Amino acid sequence: MTEQITDLSKLNVLVFGGTGGLGRAISQNLASRGAQVTVIGQTFRDSDIKNINFIKTDLSSIKSSQNLAHELDVTNVDLVLFTTGILASKQKQETSEGLEKDMAVSYLNRLSILKILLPKLPKSTNHGFKGSRIFIMGFPGNNQLGSPKDLNQDETYHYWTTHMNTVAGNESLVTSLSKTYPQVKIFGLNPNLVKTNIRSNLFGDGYLGTAFESVLGWFTNTPEQYANVITPLLVSPELNDDDGGFYNHKGQKIPGSKGLDKEYADEFIDASVEVLKKKGIDV
Ligand SMILES: NC(=O)c1ccc[n+]([C@@H]2O[C@H](COP(=O)([O-])OP(=O)(O)OC[C@H]3O[C@@H](n4cnc5c(N)ncnc54)[C@H](OP(=O)(O)O)[C@@H]3O)[C@@H](O)[C@H]2O)c1
Known part of the structure; x- marks a missing residue:
């Protein structure tokens, strides 16, 4: 995936979560090469x-996310990226729709x-793409299968179990939906660790969070460096002949998680749809 990118002026891109962190760095990178980019988030x-x-939307609300998806004209869209995310906090947080907040922001809105x-x-x-391309960012390939029996963590709550449910859910989206909708190309991105705002909901804005991100910054890519590596992959002609799958922070193909096959992914998605139904939301 090393071809030079030339003119992206015909490229239309939607980035859910393009207002901050990795989504913002990718949006800026694509825009600097001429692409038309629409970012969706809370703060432009x-x-x-x-x-x-910019389209301002609170993506923790599934109903607002669905309304936006209905309104969007995607006739000319080449790329759709999902980079919205938070980390679950130590105490369970619920959205106004009764969903655990990390599940809503990092996974369920994407499904919806x-x-x-x-x-x-x-x-x-x-x-010139054979089908629009969808890129779902998360942490695929780390053998996280989640706990589909208690996805909203109503019985017990632990922030890590909850976040791993979002990881398994996002990997399931790629594995399940790419077989159901073969006319588009669905890929999963694993950026590895990058210094961004993602951990602020867990650590807060205090000393611990700042110290962690500073140390992380010594050893890892900046969002801009990650975007420089991954942008050529997003627009590579080679993906026209790729039938989905997962890519690491170097733009290399990686295997999915052991045990997260199509059957498991379908069941995970069904369980997620049930969680939403229980809250009165149809998907
Ligand atoms: N950074 C890492 O180390 C790392 C590692 C593995 C996986 N990932 C994954 O990479 C993706 C991007 O993470 P990041 O590191 O770029 O995080 P980030 O810097 O915190 O950015 C998160 C994005 O989500 C948006 N967002 C959060 N809550 C929202 C809400 N209620 N409504 C609308 N938008 C909302 C933010 O927009 P506003 O600022 O406008 O609210 C921002 O654009 C996530 O899926 C994350 O799980 C990151």
Whole structure:
């Protein structure tokens, strides 16, 4: 995946979570090469870049996420990235819809949005892709299968179990939906550890969080370095002949988690749909 990127002026991109961290760095990188990028999040930080537009949405609300997905015109969309995320906090947090917050922000909104967008996305794109490309960022390939029996952590709560449910859920989205919607290409991205804002909901903005991120920054890529590596992969012609799967922080293909096959992924998605149904949300 080492081809030079030339002109991305025909490329239309949607980035859920493109207002901060890795999604923002990728959005800026694509925009600097001419792409038209729409970022979705809570706080717009790139109003000075003319080819980045902003849609303000609280993606912790599944109903707001679904409304947005219905409204979006995706006829000309080449790439859709999902980079929205938080880490679960030590005490369980619930959204106004009764969902555990990390599950809602980092996973369930993606499931809900994808169910609406996938049938609408083009089978071939102006930029020349065979099918729109979806990139789901998470932590795939780490053998995390989650706990599908108590996905909303109503019986017991631990922040790590909860976050690993979001990890398994995002990997399941790639494995399950790429077989169900073969007209589009669905990939999973594992960025490895990068210094961003992702851990603030767990550590808070105090000393511990700042110290952790500082130390992390000594050893790992910056978001901009990660974006520089991954952008060529996102637009690579080689992905036209790839039928989905997972890519690491170097843009190399990696295997999925052991035991997370299509059957397991389908069951995980079904269990997630049930969680939403219990809260009165149809997917
Ligand atoms: N960084 C890492 O070390 C690491 C490692 C493995 C996997 N990942 C995964 O990579 C992805 C990106 O993480 P990151 O490190 O870039 O995190 P980040 O810096 O915290 O960025 C998260 C993004 O999510 C958005 N967001 C959070 N809550 C939202 C809400 N309620 N409504 C709308 N948008 C919301 C933020 O937008 P606003 O600022 O506008 O709210 C921001 O754009 C996540 O899926 C994460 O799990 C990251």
